[in-house]
Amino acid sequence: MGVTNPTILAFDTSAAHCAAAILQRDAIVAERIALMGRGQAEHLMPMLEALLSEVALGWKDLHYLAVGIGPGNFTGTRISVAAARGLALALRIPAIGVSSFEVMRDPAGPGAHPAEIVSIEAPRGAAYVQRFGHGRPQSAPRLIAPDAPPEDLRLPVNMRVRGYRADDIARPFGAEASDAVLEDIACRIARIADWRLSQGEKPDRPAPLYVRPADAAPPSEAPPVILPG
Template sequence: MLAFDTSGPWIAAALLCGGVLRGQSFAETTRGQTEGLMPQLEALLDGHGLGFRDLDLIGVGIGPGNFTGIRISVSAARGLALSLGVPAIGVSMFEVMRDPTGPGAHAQELVSIEAPRGQAYVQHFRYGVPQAAPELIDPEAPPEALRLPVNMRVTGWQAEAIARPFGAEAEPRLIEDIAPRIARLAQWRHDTLREAPERPAPLYLRPADAAPPSDPPPKILD
């Protein structure tokens, strides 16, 4: 299976075969993701003697992150899935922040990722399944409504600050291996789902700070 992400200033990709990471690529870029994504994916596959027709699953990062970048990768994943006749599974950055070796672990976990202006986006997970929509908080003054039942765990950005008022366990974490995590999580979701997955869709948590670009966004295939 192939996984990729362009939700930040990068093009990240990973190739997973039989549950084993076979290869990955990462290119920092603030422009040109539309033109660079497919050649990078083709190069990764070709380097292992594979082509797109050899894939049985697509994993893609759905954000939150850069608006245009998310649209690029999600539309590419949906297009590939449609043309190849294989499933595509979207993986959020909240899921990426969790432990990929135990994706179904932890009964009461609050996952935090960095938001603009020193704030944090948080989402409640129970055994790897989201329990509520993400919300924006001040990590230095988390609202009491975030308190979870016993064995509360906070994972990710500013975990110690968020956990402190609740006496919760904290697991600070910064993510570097984005694409391999997406690959493993998409494979786990595929293996545990009892029905066909929903098509990936961008996860946007705030309006754009700038005016939209004059060029039309990539089309999301239905």
């Protein structure tokens, strides 16, 4: 059985920032963001502890964790997801992964629109897109060229494109376009997690969301064998 009016600690390091927020009794009671190109791994835990202290909460007062899973910076996303997994295990509470696509949607009405394409900026002018219906993903995310969206992206009725270069993507389909940016990230992650929990969702172990392979390939050689002394 879920918790009524849960206390949720949300955080994200999927871009050049370290962001965190606390939702309690359906309201954001504390939030912080620090802009940084690197150093998120060292900055995250002190930020979370300071945020809890700010509203006189301890780790034991949390019911859920919510974490941004990207797509975003490869290393940054892994930092926050690993932290969420470790904290969830130590605190024995669930952790909820929230994608950047969900963050881009309207948190005031997360389940409102029936046929929506959400677009996020990708490297080299491309876009990551994913289809949503009433707040739920309806397809796997994919990489497209915003000025030449593929025909199979078309939705039959009430199609809306929201996010990065929404006008360009919507134009060939005669769809509604709604510009949006990734902002208030930790607050939105907390609110989306709260909405999903209210829908009866059972949290699963969060994992990074990668739309394309990481730029850095893993080493091809096997690690050295460590012999017992």
